[in-house]
Amino acid sequence: MTHLDKADLEQMTDDYLQSLEPERLVAVAKNLRALAVAQLEKLEESSKMSSRPPSSDSPYQTRPKPDTEISPAAEESESVDLGLLAEGSSEVSAVETKAEESESSVPAPPQGGQGFGRRCAGKQPGAKGKWRDQPLQTERTIPHYPEQCSDCDAPLGVEQRDEKPHGGYYQFELNRQWQGFSIECQLHHYYGATCTCGHHSQAKPGQGDCSEVEGRKVQC
Numbered sequence: 001m002t003h004l005d006k007a008d009l010e011q012m013t014d015d016y017l018q019s020l021e022p023e024r025l026v027a028v029a030k031n032l033r034a035l036a037v038a039q040l041e042k043l044e045e046s047s048k049m050s051s052r053p054p055s056s057d058s059p060y061q062t063r064p065k066p067d068t069e070i071s072p073a074a075e076e077s078e079s080v081d082l083g084l085l086a087e088g089s090s091e092v093s094a095v096e097t098k099a100e101e102s103e104s105s106v107p108a109p110p111q112g113g114q115g116f117g118r119r120c121a122g123k124q125p126g127a128k129g130k131w132r133d134q135p136l137q138t139e140r141t142i143p144h145y146p147e148q149c150s151d152c153d154a155p156l157g158v159e160q161r162d163e164k165p166h167g168g169y170y171q172f173e174l175n176r177q178w179q180g181f182s183i184e185c186q187l188h189h190y191y192g193a194t195c196t197c198g199h200h201s202q203a204k205p206g207q208g209d210c211s212e213v214e215g216r217k218v219q220c
Contacts, residue, residue: 004035008150011199024152024197031151136170138187144203149195156193156201165189166202 012028020028047054123129143165148155168189175182192202 027152141187144190146193146201146203150201151199160193162192165191
């Protein structure tokens with residue numbers, strides 16, 4: 001069963017669904033159900049059951065934090081301070097004088113330079129970029145074709161493939177030899193094919209193995 005993407009869903013118009021045979025229509029419905037289940041499981045993920053950060057959790061599902069309790073010592077000190085303010089004693093003025101002296105002793109931040117911690121990490125805005133000067137020399141081109149229709153799961157033949165690829169990327173492959181290793185530059189081309197049902201499927205890069213641990217899901 002293939003994974004549907006945005007391009008596949010855009011082709012599922014009313015005319016297309018009505019033109020399908022019953023067997024292919026059932027296959028399309030199964031693929032749509034698998035997509036709906038995958039999206040629902042993704043919406044139900046949280047930081048407690050996956051590798052997502054806590055900031056990505058829904059704010060409506062977080063539990064309210066309990067109110068902080070004030071200790072009896074803090075209440076007693078607060079009542080003493082209020083009593084001193086009410087009496088207008090000289091101790092209050094002495095405390096205020098010490099607070100003003102401590103604030104004046106703190107050095108002011110430098111006005112001219114940027115200072116430590118004010119510069120953002122990484123490439124600064126307006127800085128000159130660095131790019132690769134020479135193009136990559138491809139040693140081997142690997143074509144990829146869709147094997148079955150992404151809608152009705154029907155097999156796709158050679159005569160249904162496109163002549164030109166719709167995309168591609170470079171990849172460096174590490175090959176083991178008798179003495180040491182060698183690096184091979186590969187160019188992967190991805191083609192499309194049109195099914196007899198009228199849907200145009202496109203080959204996509206593969207996905208590696210996922211590590212699944214009980215109670216935690218690692219996204220690949």
